[in-house]
Amino acid sequence: MARLGLAALPHLPEQVRPLVDPRALRVGVVHLGIGAFHRAHQAVFTEEAVAAAGGGWGICGVTQRSRGVIDQLRPQDGLYSVLVRGEETSLRVTGAVRDLLFAAEEGERLQSLLAAPTTRLVTLTVTEKGYRHDPATGRLRRSDPDVAADIAGGAPPRTVVGQLVRGLQARRAADAGPITLLSCDNLPSNGAVLRGLVLDFCAALADGDALAAWIAESVSFPSSMVDRIVPATTDADRAEAARLLGFTDHGTVVTEPFRQWVVEDRFAAGRPAWERAGVVLTADVAPYEAMKLRLLNGSHSTLAYLGALAGYAHVADAMADPGIAGVVAHLMADDVEPTLTVPDGFDVAAYQAELIERFHNPALRHRTVQIAMDGTQKLPQRLLGTIADRLAAGAEPRYACLGVAAWMRYVWTAQAEDGSPLPVDDPLADRLRRLTAGAATAREAVDALLTLEEVFGAELPGNGTFRELVTDSLEALTKGGVAAATRI
Numbered sequence: 001m002a003r004l005g006l007a008a009l010p011h012l013p014e015q016v017r018p019l020v021d022p023r024a025l026r027v028g029v030v031h032l033g034i035g036a037f038h039r040a041h042q043a044v045f046t047e048e049a050v051a052a053a054g055g056g057w058g059i060c061g062v063t064q065r066s067r068g069v070i071d072q073l074r075p076q077d078g079l080y081s082v083l084v085r086g087e088e089t090s091l092r093v094t095g096a097v098r099d100l101l102f103a104a105e106e107g108e109r110l111q112s113l114l115a116a117p118t119t120r121l122v123t124l125t126v127t128e129k130g131y132r133h134d135p136a137t138g139r140l141r142r143s144d145p146d147v148a149a150d151i152a153g154g155a156p157p158r159t160v161v162g163q164l165v166r167g168l169q170a171r172r173a174a175d176a177g178p179i180t181l182l183s184c185d186n187l188p189s190n191g192a193v194l195r196g197l198v199l200d201f202c203a204a205l206a207d208g209d210a211l212a213a214w215i216a217e218s219v220s221f222p223s224s225m226v227d228r229i230v231p232a233t234t235d236a237d238r239a240e241a242a243r244l245l246g247f248t249d250h251g252t253v254v255t256e257p258f259r260q261w262v263v264e265d266r267f268a269a270g271r272p273a274w275e276r277a278g279v280v281l282t283a284d285v286a287p288y289e290a291m292k293l294r295l296l297n298g299s300h301s302t303l304a305y306l307g308a309l310a311g312y313a314h315v316a317d318a319m320a321d322p323g324i325a326g327v328v329a330h331l332m333a334d335d336v337e338p339t340l341t342v343p344d345g346f347d348v349a350a351y352q353a354e355l356i357e358r359f360h361n362p363a364l365r366h367r368t369v370q371i372a373m374d375g376t377q378k379l380p381q382r383l384l385g386t387i388a389d390r391l392a393a394g395a396e397p398r399y400a401c402l403g404v405a406a407w408m409r410y411v412w413t414a415q416a417e418d419g420s421p422l423p424v425d426d427p428l429a430d431r432l433r434r435l436t437a438g439a440a441t442a443r444e445a446v447d448a449l450l451t452l453e454e455v456f457g458a459e460l461p462g463n464g465t466f467r468e469l470v471t472d473s474l475e476a477l478t479k480g481g482v483a484a485a486t487r488i
C-alpha cells in the first residue's frame, strides 16, 4: 500500500481530505512539542479556522528529543490522519502542519524561524516537565544542568525556555516585530508561568535587562486551557486508518469526539480565527483551567494510580470497577467542586457527568501507566491545590488524599497488587527511589515522600490532617489493596 502524502490527496475519498489545500498554506505558527496531542487538538482547530476565515497560519512542528515524529511526517509532507473513536469511528487528514524541525539538530533554523517576521505565534505542548520549573513555586530550576548550559550560551539550546529566549534575542536584533507565545500545557496560569520562566532566564543573562524590556513591550503570553483525550496510537489504530484511507499513515493519531480549547484573547501579532472552529476566546481562563485540571486531570491521575495498582491496563477498565468509579465521583463532587469558581451559566454537574462518560469510552485504549508518568510534575495542580483549599475551609478531602496515597504506593513499590512491575517514569525517579528505599511501613513512606518540597511545598506537609488522611489511605492500600481502600 502506498504512503500518505501530497501525491495521495487526489485519490483520497472526498470526506477524508484536508479542509484546506496544504500547498497554499504558508507557515505562521511555530509549535514546540509536536506530539500526538498537538496533532489531535490545536492543529485541527487551526485548520478549521483557516478553512473558515483564511490566513497564513500553517504550522512548523518542532520536536525536541527524538526524531520519531519527523520520520513519521516528513515523508508524508506533514500530512496525517486523525482517527476519532466514539460510538462511531471517523477519520480525516489534517493539512495544517507544513514543516517540521528537529531542535536537537537544527538549532539555527529554529532560531531564524523564531526571528522571522512571518512567524507571529509560537504554541507549546512540551508537557509539565518541559518547563524545567519547580512545580510548587513555578520558578526556573537554574540548577538543572541543561538550563545552566543554555544560560551559559550552549548551542543549540537544549531546553524549551532556552530556545525561546535565544529566538527572542534574535527577533529583537532583527527588529522582526511582536509575537505571541501561547502555552497549551496542563499547568494553571500556563501563560504567566511561561512568562515568569522566560524572565527568570533573561535575569541570568548579562544583557538580560534590555531583552526583558523588549519582551514587556513586544511579546504576549496568553493562558489557555486545552482538553482532548489522546492516548498513544496503537498498531490497531494504524491498521484502521490505512483501511479508511487506502494509504498507510505512520503519523495517525487517535482521539475522542470531545474537544475544548479556552484561550485568553491577548495576542501581540494576530491569531487564527479560532472562534470559527468553536474555540472559546475570553478575558479570563483561570476558572476553566482550575475546573479542567482539578476535575479531569485530578480524576485521571487518581484513576491511573488506583487502576494500575489493581492491575487495570486501561482507564475504561478501571472505570468498570465500582470502587474506583465511586472514588472518582466523590473526588469530583465532594472534594473538587466546592473549591471551584464556576463560570457564569456553566453546568458543573453536567460537566462531571460528561467526564465520567468520557472516561468510560470503551473505544479509547488509554493506558493507566501512560497517565501515571511524571507524577511529581502533575500532583500539585491536579490534587494538591484541591487539598490545600479544602483543608483551609476546615474540610477533610479524603478522596484527593487517597489519590496522593495511590501515587505514593505506586512509586514506593513500583508494582501492581499481583506483583507485576509498574514503570516509575518521572524526572525525579531516582530521588523517589532513594527516598522510599528504607520505608518499611506506610507511615515511613509518607514521611519520606512529604520531604519533597518542590512538589508538596513548604506548608502542606506540616498539616496534621493531611498527613493522617494520606497515611490512613496508604495503610489501607498496603493492607487490603485497592479494593479495601476504595470501599466507601
Ligand code: CS2
Residues within 6 Å of the ligand: 186, 226, 227, 228, 229, 230, 296, 297, 300, 301, 370, 371, 372
Ligand atoms: C492525562 C492528560 O496523560 C495525562 O496526564 O491526564 O493527557 C489528559 O488526557 C488530557 O489533559 C485531556 O485533555
